[in-house]
Amino acid sequence: MAYQHNETIFALSTGLERAAIAVMRVSGAGSAVLLQQLCGTLPAPRRAVLRRVWRDSAVKDNLLDEAVVLWFPGPESYTGEDGFELHLHAGPAIISAVAEALVQSGARPAEPGEFTRRAFTNGRMDLVEAEGIADLIAAETESQRKLALAQSDGALSKLYQNWRERLKYILAYQEALIDFPDENLPQETEQKLTDEISNLIAEMQSHLQDGEKGERIRRGVVFAIAGPPNAGKSSLLNWLAERDAAIVSSVEGTTRDAIEVGGTLAGVRVTFIDTAGLRETEDIIEAEGVRRALFHVKHADCVLQMFPGATIPEEVFSDAILIGNKADLIPVPSEVHGHEVIPVSLKTGEGLKALRHVLERKVESLTARLPGSAPLLTRARHRAGVQEAQQSLAAALEQQWPELRGEEIRLAMRALGRITGLVGVEDVLDAIFGQFCIGK
Numbered sequence: 001m002a003y004q005h006n007e008t009i010f011a012l013s014t015g016l017e018r019a020a021i022a023v024m025r026v027s028g029a030g031s032a033v034l035l036q037q038l039c040g041t042l043p044a045p046r047r048a049v050l051r052r053v054w055r056d057s058a059v060k061d062n063l064l065d066e067a068v069v070l071w072f073p074g075p076e077s078y079t080g081e082d083g084f085e086l087h088l089h090a091g092p093a094i095i096s097a098v099a100e101a102l103v104q105s106g107a108r109p110a111e112p113g114e115f116t117r118r119a120f121t122n123g124r125m126d127l128v129e130a131e132g133i134a135d136l137i138a139a140e141t142e143s144q145r146k147l148a149l150a151q152s153d154g155a156l157s158k159l160y161q162n163w164r165e166r167l168k169y170i171l172a173y174q175e176a177l178i179d180f181p182d183e184n185l186p187q188e189t190e191q192k193l194t195d196e197i198s199n200l201i202a203e204m205q206s207h208l209q210d211g212e213k214g215e216r217i218r219r220g221v222v223f224a225i226a227g228p229p230n231a232g233k234s235s236l237l238n239w240l241a242e243r244d245a246a247i248v249s250s251v252e253g254t255t256r257d258a259i260e261v262g263g264t265l266a267g268v269r270v271t272f273i274d275t276a277g278l279r280e281t282e283d284i285i286e287a288e289g290v291r292r293a294l295f296h297v298k299h300a301d302c303v304l305q306m307f308p309g310a311t312i313p314e315e316v317f318s319d320a321i322l323i324g325n326k327a328d329l330i331p332v333p334s335e336v337h338g339h340e341v342i343p344v345s346l347k348t349g350e351g352l353k354a355l356r357h358v359l360e361r362k363v364e365s366l367t368a369r370l371p372g373s374a375p376l377l378t379r380a381r382h383r384a385g386v387q388e389a390q391q392s393l394a395a396a397l398e399q400q401w402p403e404l405r406g407e408e409i410r411l412a413m414r415a416l417g418r419i420t421g422l423v424g425v426e427d428v429l430d431a432i433f434g435q436f437c438i439g440k
């Protein structure tokens with residue numbers, strides 16, 4: 001898509017559901033003329049004022065609304081361009097009349113993420129911060145909110161920038177080695193460079209090995225509920241979901257499709273997946289259900305492995321919490337193959353409070369961080385970039401020739417620069433900003 005900066009764009013930046021106030025946001029070079037046309041003289045920068053909004057204020061043609069108006073002259077604005085906001089009464093007729101007036105005066109509706117894309121292009125924020133803003137808008141839980149706020153505020157960007165800056169220094173010394181081969185830099189300096197590269201590799205390693213906590217907080221912790229038919233898996237899902245999400249029946253093999261339900265535990269987004277009862281079966285549809293169940297067992301962050309009463313499972317899945325159900329009917333063993341069992345009854349409710357407690361602790365341990373620890377990795381895109389940088393640095397250490405070593409360091413810098421959007425990112429911008437909502 002050819003990118004036009006001079007076009008003036010507008011969008012409704014508040015939710016589409018019925019609300020009292022609607023914020024119409026405008027950005028671009030034509031903003032001053034547009035605002036004067038609608039509301040008369042320009043208000044003081046960044047001050048909220050009450051104004052009448054006209055289709056054409058000069059001739060007092062067609063009063064559209066009385067609104068709170070904000071004028072944001074560039075570059076001290078969100079996008080870095082001239083812009084303004086109309087805080088309108090949220091009547092659909094008002095919103096469409098104002099939108100029509102804006103279009104008639106040459107503005108066009110913004111594309112998803114276009115305001116933030118302009119902010120990025122105008123150097124108001126980097127790509128990692130822009131992604132943080134998208135996450136902030138999507139955040140549904142406390143942990144998502146905190147993670148996104150730190151990222152949109154530049155904490156993660158600083159980490160990547162710091163690595164890149166340090167590589168720049170290393171490269172400068174490397175270049176000195178290349179340019180003045182005779183004036184051999186002291187052995188000590190060479191050792192320092194090698195040490196610093198090793199330090200960076202180690203720092204990147206600990207960032208990459210954060211147990212995917214950031215990614216988990218973003219997408220949610222996934223629990224798969226698995227076990228033999230009739231164990232009470234769907235009953236458990238319904239209890240967790242607080243609604244009748246899955247069919248419960250005494251017929252073995254009731255559940256076939258995997259049924260996903262979202263929720264919040266300990267301030268963290270979670271997904272519970274109910275699956276088909278695991279057994280050998282001739283029924284091809286049920287067999288497909290079992291195949292899918294095993295897929296979820298393999299990919300979940302934690303398996304809630306359920307068995308009914310005394311029917312002890314032969315194997316315990318890795319990362320599993322063992323739940324012995326139907327404690328009202330049959331005594332449940334307190335451990336299986338050395339693993340602790342949580343006895344519950346989905347019928348009487350016994351043990352469920354203790355189970356919720358165990359799940360909350362599990363979620364906490366899967367996402368917890370030490371206070372003051374380095375920012376978490378949040379996206380596969382960043383992970384790929386850091387991995388690439390780390391591989392280039394490992395290759396740099398292998399190189400004997402300063403020229404080739406310098407080349408590897410440059411590749412590492414490039415990989416980091418792509419994460420924050422400093423270099424070579426045109427190809428990813430459409431994909432990144434296309435995921436934003438309109439009006440952001």
Ligand SMILES: Nc1nc2c(c(=O)[nH]1)N(C=O)[C@@H](CNc1ccc(C(=O)N[C@@H](CCC(=O)O)C(=O)O)cc1)CN2
Binds near residue numbers: 046076
């Ligand atoms: N009404 C309204 N609320 C909003 C936004 C908005 O655009 N409009 N935001 C949009 O995302 C967020 C706040 N972010 C903003 C970031 C920068 C500027 C801005 O004008 N910055 C100038 C001036 C700063 C100042 O007044 O000191 C600057 O940084 O130079 C405004 C909002 C959340 N709330």
Ligand SMILES: Nc1nc2c(ncn2[C@@H]2O[C@H](COP(=O)(O)OP(=O)(O)OP(=O)(O)O)[C@@H](O)[C@H]2O)c(=O)[nH]1
Binds near residue numbers: 247
């Ligand atoms: N007595 C008793 N019955 C239960 C309990 N939990 C579930 N049941 C019953 O056990 C039967 C099976 O429950 P489901 O939740 O459908 O079991 P499931 O594991 O999803 O079974 P499949 O989908 O066939 O794999 C139903 O009749 C439930 O009412 C319990 O704690 N005690």
Ligand SMILES: [Mg+2]
Binds near residue numbers: 275
């Ligand atoms: Mg079921």
